Amino acid sequence: PQLVEHQATPIPPVSPSTSPLPVATPIPITSSEQTANISAPATLGVSSITTSDTKPIEKSISSNLTSEIRDLPVRQAGLKSTESITPPVSHLPIPFTPTSPNTLVGLTLTPEGKILEGVLVEIQKNGITSRATKSNKLGQFMFARPLENGLYQILAEKEDFSFSPYSLDLTGAIIRPLKIQAI
Numbered sequence: 001p002q003l004v005e006h007q008a009t010p011i012p013p014v015s016p017s018t019s020p021l022p023v024a025t026p027i028p029i030t031s032s033e034q035t036a037n038i039s040a041p042a043t044l045g046v047s048s049i050t051t052s053d054t055k056p057i058e059k060s061i062s063s064n065l066t067s068e069i070r071d072l073p074v075r076q077a078g079l080k081s082t083e084s085i086t087p088p089v090s091h092l093p094i095p096f097t098p099t100s101p102n103t104l105v106g107l108t109l110t111p112e113g114k115i116l117e118g119v120l121v122e123i124q125k126n127g128i129t130s131r132a133t134k135s136n137k138l139g140q141f142m143f144a145r146p147l148e149n150g151l152y153q154i155l156a157e158k159e160d161f162s163f164s165p166y167s168l169d170l171t172g173a174i175i176r177p178l179k180i181q182a183i
Contacts, residue, residue: 093107093115093139094107094177095107095140095142095177096177097174097176097177098174098175099174100146100174101146101170101172101173101174101175102146102147102148102149102170102172102173102175103142103143103145103146103147103174103175104123104143104147104154104168104175105140105141105142105143105177105178106121106140106141106142106177106178106179106180107135107139107140107141107177107178107179107180108121108135108139108140108141108158108180108182109180109181109182110161110182111161111181111182111183113181115137115138115139116135116139116158116161116182117135117136117137117138117139118134118135118158119134119135119139119141119156119157119158119161119163119180120132120133120156120157120158121133121134121135121141121155121156121180122154122155122156122157123143123147123152123153123154124152125151125152125153130147130152131143131145131147147170148170149170149171149172150169150170151167151168151169151170152167152168152169152170153165153166153167153168154166154167154168154178154180156180156182158182161182162182162183163180163182163183164183166178166180
């Protein structure tokens with residue numbers, strides 16, 4: 001019979017119980033790269049396998065590339081390392097006006113009008129706290145569930161800051177965002 005030369009391609013393993021042909025034990029693959037030339041007759045079956053060594057692929061990228069990139073200093077042009085970036089008062093991230101009546105949202109600010117994060121905002125009715133939350137990194141706070149109609153006190157606390165208490169009479173109307181500014 002005449003032999004036909006084929007380039008080796010991987011064949012998925014076949015379970016011995018479902019294969020009509022005998023299955024050989026798999027050969028472990030090592031880290032060295034090799035190409036296999038398979039000579040097989042035109043009919044089923046393999047008559048011989050030969051291998052020849054090939055050259056490994058040369059590495060063209062530095063293995064330290066990731067650490068080199070991480071170690072590069074990043075600076076924004078025109079800023080000194082001690083400058084802080086605070087948006088002007090007209091650019092403060094004022095929360096959207098809620099669409100549900102008696103829903104409270106707002107913004108917490110320093111005495112200078114800058115964003116103040118981490119302020120504990122409490123809602124009290126008859127001296128009992130009914131809800132509390134903290135302002136986020138943008139100084140925003142929100143109470144998602146609407147409150148019942150009535151008179152409420154809004155208190156704010158943060159270490160090293162003082163806030164005046166607010167009174168708010170809720171009547172089932174849409175409430176615009178509150179501005180709670182330290183004194």
